[in-house]
Amino acid sequence: MPMPHRTFAEVAKRRLVGKEGSERVATIRALLGELPGYRNGPYADLRKWLEGELDRTRLRAKVIHRDSLQVRREGAAQIALVGPPNAGKSSLLQALSDIQIKTGDYPFTTLRPVPALTRIGAVLVQLVEIPGLIEGAHEDRGGGRALLGVLRNADAIVYCRAAGEPPAALDVVLREVAAAGIEKPAIVVLTKADELPDGGAGATESTPAFEAVVRVSVLDDESLDRLRDAIWALTGLIRVRPRRDGRVDDEPFALPVGATVADLAERIHHDVGRACTGGRVWGPSARFGGQRVGRAHVLADGDVVEALVR
Numbered sequence: 001m002p003m004p005h006r007t008f009a010e011v012a013k014r015r016l017v018g019k020e021g022s023e024r025v026a027t028i029r030a031l032l033g034e035l036p037g038y039r040n041g042p043y044a045d046l047r048k049w050l051e052g053e054l055d056r057t058r059l060r061a062k063v064i065h066r067d068s069l070q071v072r073r074e075g076a077a078q079i080a081l082v083g084p085p086n087a088g089k090s091s092l093l094q095a096l097s098d099i100q101i102k103t104g105d106y107p108f109t110t111l112r113p114v115p116a117l118t119r120i121g122a123v124l125v126q127l128v129e130i131p132g133l134i135e136g137a138h139e140d141r142g143g144g145r146a147l148l149g150v151l152r153n154a155d156a157i158v159y160c161r162a163a164g165e166p167p168a169a170l171d172v173v174l175r176e177v178a179a180a181g182i183e184k185p186a187i188v189v190l191t192k193a194d195e196l197p198d199g200g201a202g203a204t205e206s207t208p209a210f211e212a213v214v215r216v217s218v219l220d221d222e223s224l225d226r227l228r229d230a231i232w233a234l235t236g237l238i239r240v241r242p243r244r245d246g247r248v249d250d251e252p253f254a255l256p257v258g259a260t261v262a263d264l265a266e267r268i269h270h271d272v273g274r275a276c277t278g279g280r281v282w283g284p285s286a287r288f289g290g291q292r293v294g295r296a297h298v299l300a301d302g303d304v305v306e307a308l309v310r
């Protein structure tokens with residue numbers, strides 16, 4: 001004896017209240033399974049209504065998904081590449097990592113944020129190209145809110161503009177980022193330096209106060225290395241390699257600027273962190289190779305450290 005159709009409709013509505021996404025889909029499916037299989041009449045109408053709900057739920061899930069464009073974080077830091085269309089962002093991403101992405105001579109070749117991992121001094125850093133930040137992005141023009149959301153999650157920003165373009169080419173993007181209230185450590189990269197007779201040297205002066213201005217060409221490996229160094233400086237991280245029994249690990253730890261010997265020991269292992277009495281240091285923060293230091297000794301990028309335990 002099936003539930004009266006009016007009761008079923010009531011129960012169905014109550015079970016769907018407050019449910020969205022996969023939870024709602026599962027509930028609708030369960031309800032469809034409980035529904036008597038009449039082809040006509042009120043039960044058939046209920047089936048049609050539930051099937052419609054299924055479609056609408058799926059559509060909403062898709063829209064929500066597009067609205068967020070989340071980029072899964074990988075690596076020690078996440079650096080966003082922004083700039084006007086055709087600034088060479090995709091080309092840089094490609095040159096700095098080994099992914100294949102579309103590049104083109106026309107605007108908006110890339111429509112979604114594209115993440116790529118690059119290795120800087122043996123540490124993986126995630127670069128994310130953020131395309132199409134147009135005038136009004138902070139008011140969601142061109143799906144700008146979601147793109148700015150990705151930017152908000154990043155640790156730092158690399159503004160890209162072609163060296164041959166006027167500085168104003170970055171104005172729209174800078175304004176939109178500011179209007180969204182996003183403030184991050186940032187550098188400017190003058191791209192396609194090979195296209196100018198002076199390699200873009202003249203364009204450098206015209207760029208206002210950023211942490212650094214780097215001229216690059218994807219055709220010039222040295223310029224890409226300088227860019228890697230500048231990006232590393234932006235991360236606010238230092239690379240420290242641990243030494244154990246006279247052997248230095250190839251894999252550095254990425255630690256925040258200001259990290260101490262005790263912080264490194266903690267990263268090696270919680271027990272080492274607790275038992276650490278200090279360390280021996282080789283590298284920029286040591287006055288001489290193998291200097292004996294205490295737990296609170298502040299490390300520097302490029303240090304090698306042997307943690308001493310009691």
Ligand SMILES: Nc1nc2c(ncn2[C@@H]2O[C@H](COP(=O)(O)OP(=O)(O)O)[C@@H](O)[C@H]2O)c(=O)[nH]1
Pocket residue numbers: 083084085086087088089090091092102103104105107108109110191192193194195216217218219
């Ligand atoms: N000569 C030269 N052309 C470049 C360089 N980087 C990018 N381009 C060209 O500039 C155009 C736009 O590049 P793309 O990476 O798609 O720009 P995006 O829109 O900012 O991602 C493409 O035709 C690239 O081949 C460079 O360093 N030198």
Ligand SMILES: [Mg+2]
Pocket residue numbers: 089090091102103109110129131
């Ligand atoms: Mg692109």
